[in-house]
Amino acid sequence: MVKVTVCGAAGGIGQPLSLLLKQSPLITHLSLFDIVNTPGVAADLSHINTKAKVTGHVGTAQLEEAIKDSDVVVIPAGVPRKPGMTRDDLFKINAGIVRDLAVAAAKFAPKAFMCIISNPVNSTVPIVTEVFKHFNVYDPKRIFGVTTLDIVRASTFVTELIGGDAATLRVPVVGGHSGVTILPLLSQVAGTDKLSQEQIEAVTKRIQFGGDEVVKAKDGAGSATLSMAFAGARFALNIVEAAVNGTAITECTYVHLDADKEGAKDTKAVVGELEYFSVPVQLGRNGVEKILPIGAVNNYEKKLFDEAVPELKGNISKGASFITEGAKL
Numbered sequence: 001m002v003k004v005t006v007c008g009a010a011g012g013i014g015q016p017l018s019l020l021l022k023q024s025p026l027i028t029h030l031s032l033f034d035i036v037n038t039p040g041v042a043a044d045l046s047h048i049n050t051k052a053k054v055t056g057h058v059g060t061a062q063l064e065e066a067i068k069d070s071d072v073v074v075i076p077a078g079v080p081r082k083p084g085m086t087r088d089d090l091f092k093i094n095a096g097i098v099r100d101l102a103v104a105a106a107k108f109a110p111k112a113f114m115c116i117i118s119n120p121v122n123s124t125v126p127i128v129t130e131v132f133k134h135f136n137v138y139d140p141k142r143i144f145g146v147t148t149l150d151i152v153r154a155s156t157f158v159t160e161l162i163g164g165d166a167a168t169l170r171v172p173v174v175g176g177h178s179g180v181t182i183l184p185l186l187s188q189v190a191g192t193d194k195l196s197q198e199q200i201e202a203v204t205k206r207i208q209f210g211g212d213e214v215v216k217a218k219d220g221a222g223s224a225t226l227s228m229a230f231a232g233a234r235f236a237l238n239i240v241e242a243a244v245n246g247t248a249i250t251e252c253t254y255v256h257l258d259a260d261k262e263g264a265k266d267t268k269a270v271v272g273e274l275e276y277f278s279v280p281v282q283l284g285r286n287g288v289e290k291i292l293p294i295g296a297v298n299n300y301e302k303k304l305f306d307e308a309v310p311e312l313k314g315n316i317s318k319g320a321s322f323i324t325e326g327a328k329l
């Protein structure tokens with residue numbers, strides 16, 4: 001039995017993400033939570049002839065039943081950017097939304113794998129951590145910031161330059177999930193040696209600011225939803241596959257480096273005392289099985305790390321202190 005709850009399931013990401021999850025033969029219960037419209041979305045999806053039973057839950061009074069005993073909780077709840085905004089501008093509204101959902105998960109599904117999509121991811125993941133610590137149910141192996149869209153974009157954009165199959169080209173992207181904190185490690189990708197330094201820098205910027213491309217094109221109607229649903233489903237389904245079948249799947253994801261202290265040593269050597277970083281992680285039955293080395297980084301990439309670290313540090317402490325110095329939970 002595998003219960004997956006999507007919080008924010010009626011939204012731009014939530015709906016297509018739920019559709020993709022409904023196709024998994026491994027999920028037996030797909031629970032849809034939102035503050036609006038989930039009865040309709042659930043009724044609609046429930047007619048699809050795949051295994052998962054679909055239930056809809058609307059409003060905070062139904063959050064407990066929605067989330068109770070979930071194996072996986074995916075959170076794309078909250079407001080998206082409009083042109084001119086940074087992800088950090090969303091903190092004011094989304095921090096409280098993620099906190100309240102994390103409180104419900106800590107109380108009613110403390111063992112769930114938490115997959116956080118809501119922005120700013122660099123800060124919302126520390127919020128979830130601090131809430132779980134407060135309720136004494138914290139396990140860093142089970143809390144993930146979903147940065148898969150950066151990896152998906154990197155595969156697409158790099159393939160446009162070097163050719164090959166975007167579906168199978170793996171580009172490690174580490175760091176965080178906003179602008180300069182997004183660190184594509186192109187020097188580790190076979191075939192990028194054909195590119196000029198100018199091309200490398202341009203595609204690096206494109207990956208870092210891919211979200212802005214969509215925000216601009218949508219012109220006030222929100223940010224990436226369909227590509228995020230694809231990326232979120234890929235990540236959540238990898239978590240499910242690893243948990244159910246023990247398959248060792250490697251994916252870059254934003255985690256607390258305590259999730260595997262030994263494995264994180266090589267990352268720590270580069271990023272200092274930073275607590276969170278998106279790193280290549282081997283997933284398994286208990287979430288993070290191993291943090292894998294970030295590998296060799298060239299001089300240009302080192303410079304990018306230097307820009308990312310102070311920004312990430314600020315984002316992390318902003319999220320953590322929202323709980324540790326905020327109103328009583």
Ligand SMILES: NC(=O)C1=CN([C@@H]2O[C@H](COP(=O)(O)OP(=O)(O)OC[C@H]3O[C@@H](n4cnc5c(N)ncnc54)[C@H](O)[C@@H]3O)[C@@H](O)[C@H]2O)C=CC1
Nearest residue numbers: 008010011012013034035077078079080117118119149228
């Ligand atoms: N991690 C990533 O790579 C990405 C993250 N995002 C982020 O995902 C979030 C959602 O984006 P969209 O789906 O486009 O927004 P949306 O506005 O279309 O949907 C958000 C949904 O959250 C719901 N919601 C609001 N408060 C809630 C609460 N307390 N509990 C449950 N649901 C609640 C809303 O009713 C709405 O249905 C945004 O913060 C956005 O920045 C977007 C794209 C990529």
Ligand SMILES: O=C([O-])CC(=O)C(=O)O
Nearest residue numbers: 081119149211212223224
């Ligand atoms: O850009 C945004 O605000 C949404 C997002 O995180 C992305 O598309 O990577």
